[in-house]
Amino acid sequence: MKLYIYEGCPFCVRARMIFGLKNLPVELVILQQDDDLPVKLVGKKTVPILETDHGQVMPESLDIVSYVDGLSGQPLLTDQVRPAVQAWADKMGYVFQLYIPRSVELNLPEHQSPSAKRYYIESKTERFGDFAGLMAQTPELVAQVDQDLAELEGLMLGQGSLNQGLSLEDILVFPTLRSLTAVKGLSFPAKLQAYVEDMSKRTGVALFSGQAI
Numbered sequence: 001m002k003l004y005i006y007e008g009c010p011f012c013v014r015a016r017m018i019f020g021l022k023n024l025p026v027e028l029v030i031l032q033q034d035d036d037l038p039v040k041l042v043g044k045k046t047v048p049i050l051e052t053d054h055g056q057v058m059p060e061s062l063d064i065v066s067y068v069d070g071l072s073g074q075p076l077l078t079d080q081v082r083p084a085v086q087a088w089a090d091k092m093g094y095v096f097q098l099y100i101p102r103s104v105e106l107n108l109p110e111h112q113s114p115s116a117k118r119y120y121i122e123s124k125t126e127r128f129g130d131f132a133g134l135m136a137q138t139p140e141l142v143a144q145v146d147q148d149l150a151e152l153e154g155l156m157l158g159q160g161s162l163n164q165g166l167s168l169e170d171i172l173v174f175p176t177l178r179s180l181t182a183v184k185g186l187s188f189p190a191k192l193q194a195y196v197e198d199m200s201k202r203t204g205v206a207l208f209s210g211q212a213i
């Protein structure tokens with residue numbers, strides 16, 4: 001199977017997680033940000049896209065997770081999501097305001113060609129505002145994240161998982177935490193820090209901690 005992704009895309013992290021957690025092989029294909037292959041494959045400019053060995057193509061991260069989890073024998077994830085965790089995931093959209101201006105500085109493979117980087121900056125500036133302005137909001141946003149991380153830690157019931165075992169909650173939450181590792185000066189509460197590091201190892205999704213900005 002092939003998974004078309006951008007390295008920095010949190011929705012792609014969802015799809016990568018299920019392969020890593022189930023220890024299933026997958027060929028990761030990292031597209032340039034301005035590649036229109038997704039339009040050819042699924043009719044819209046989006047990643048992740050899964051291409052099965054039979055040539056079936058599937059967009060939508062959560063559909064991919066559910067398909068892959070159902071593939072071999074016993075599903076790994078329970079699909080229970082506690083309302084408080086869903087509410088937490090829903091309100092964290094503002095993390096993009098911290099992550100997007102930093103992501104262009106992370107040497108991500110999807111920004112390798114000058115036209116890809118230009119496309120990313122132009123399309124995200126149009127949607128989120130100019131990057132210098134976003135960076136200037138860092139102190140207020142980090143203060144909000146600090147509160148929200150403390151709340152999330154209070155919802156942790158497991159060690160390698162948010163609920164007592166692996167569930168859809170991990171798929172909804174870990175990608176946001178991974179994006180936050182790109183933010184310098186932000187510290188995760190101890191239990192969450194251990195969770196993020198463990199999940200990174202188990203899924204093969206690298207964190208940005210070493211290059212935080």
Ligand SMILES: N[C@@H](CCC(=O)N[C@@H](CS)C(=O)NCC(=O)O)C(=O)O
Nearest residue numbers: 009010011045046047048060061062
């Ligand atoms: N609902 C979709 C959302 C996917 C999504 O928004 N992906 C972004 C990248 S993070 C994207 O492909 N944007 C278009 C582009 O950047 O070319 C899913 O969960 O798979």
